[in-house]
Amino acid sequence: MSDKFSNDRFYLNPEFLNSPDGRSVRILSEYYGPLQRIQRNKIEDTIVFFGSARIQPKEKAEQALSQASTDISDRDMAKLKQNVHMSRYYELSRELAYKLTKWSMELKNSHHRYIVTSGGGPGIMEAANRGATEAGGLSLGLTITLPHEQSGNEWISDDLNLTFHYFFMRKYWFLYLAKGLVVMPGGFGTLDEVMELLTLIQTDKVKKRIPIVLFDEEFWMNVVNWDYLVKVGTISPDDLNLFKFCNTVEEAFDYVTSFIMEHQLKGPNF
Numbered sequence: 001m002s003d004k005f006s007n008d009r010f011y012l013n014p015e016f017l018n019s020p021d022g023r024s025v026r027i028l029s030e031y032y033g034p035l036q037r038i039q040r041n042k043i044e045d046t047i048v049f050f051g052s053a054r055i056q057p058k059e060k061a062e063q064a065l066s067q068a069s070t071d072i073s074d075r076d077m078a079k080l081k082q083n084v085h086m087s088r089y090y091e092l093s094r095e096l097a098y099k100l101t102k103w104s105m106e107l108k109n110s111h112h113r114y115i116v117t118s119g120g121g122p123g124i125m126e127a128a129n130r131g132a133t134e135a136g137g138l139s140l141g142l143t144i145t146l147p148h149e150q151s152g153n154e155w156i157s158d159d160l161n162l163t164f165h166y167f168f169m170r171k172y173w174f175l176y177l178a179k180g181l182v183v184m185p186g187g188f189g190t191l192d193e194v195m196e197l198l199t200l201i202q203t204d205k206v207k208k209r210i211p212i213v214l215f216d217e218e219f220w221m222n223v224v225n226w227d228y229l230v231k232v233g234t235i236s237p238d239d240l241n242l243f244k245f246c247n248t249v250e251e252a253f254d255y256v257t258s259f260i261m262e263h264q265l266k267g268p269n270f
Contacts, residue, residue, distance in 0.1 A: 046140060051190055
């Protein structure tokens with residue numbers, strides 16, 4: 001097809017597609033494009049991991065600490081030690097994703113069930129994708145284009161690195177197929193994701209109860225004063241039943257899998 005005819009067709013015209021008037025087409029693309037990939041790979045549902053992109057693998061954090069120069073500042077040394085301390089969440093996420101993937105692969109189904117899914121970046125996201133891949137299963141990454149952060153990681157399965165521009169479309173795909181969520185320690189992005197999820201469930205926009213793990217009770221009790229929210233009446237006591245604190249891989253694994261098997265969750269969440 002010649003450039004002349006291509007430019008006459010708006011759906012082939014980059015200037016139109018990238019213009020404000022083409023926004024609705026771009027949004028639809030971030031619905032139908034991921035849907036096509038998910039159906040092509042016969043993915044029926046997912047277990048989603050949220051968590052910080054800044055948490056390093058234990059080996060990398062320990063290596064950085066061991067190679068630190070002797071004249072490093074106290075502040076920088078404290079940061080390196082903190083990175084080693086936080087790296088345990090990377091390894092725990094990797095282990096939990098591995099166990100969940102092995103469990104899902106043992107289920108008898110022609111479709112792929114409970115596929116470990118992450119935001120596709122580094123840190124906890126990488127750990128989840130890594131654990132699923134190391135278990136021999138599929139690993140889905142819903143990446144997003146950001147100016148100062150890595151997009152995608154090497155542990156996402158072929159054909160399953162789905163890249164988004166719009167945060168709200170990415171969030172839609174996080175929740176639409178989710179049958180379980182594991183929320184590891186994180187920052188603004190993690191807080192945004194978990195609070196929006198809890199709001200959608202609280203307001204019945206997500207129709208089904210799904211198991212939500214907040215991993216490491218001490219971390220989450222320090223970050224959010226849940227009891228105070230109940231005390232002042234901004235949430236109800238029953239809202240605290242929307243999630244469960246878990247402190248070990250075994251506890252999180254047992255909670256998610258037993259919840260799924262007991263309730264036999266089927267279909268999408270909206």
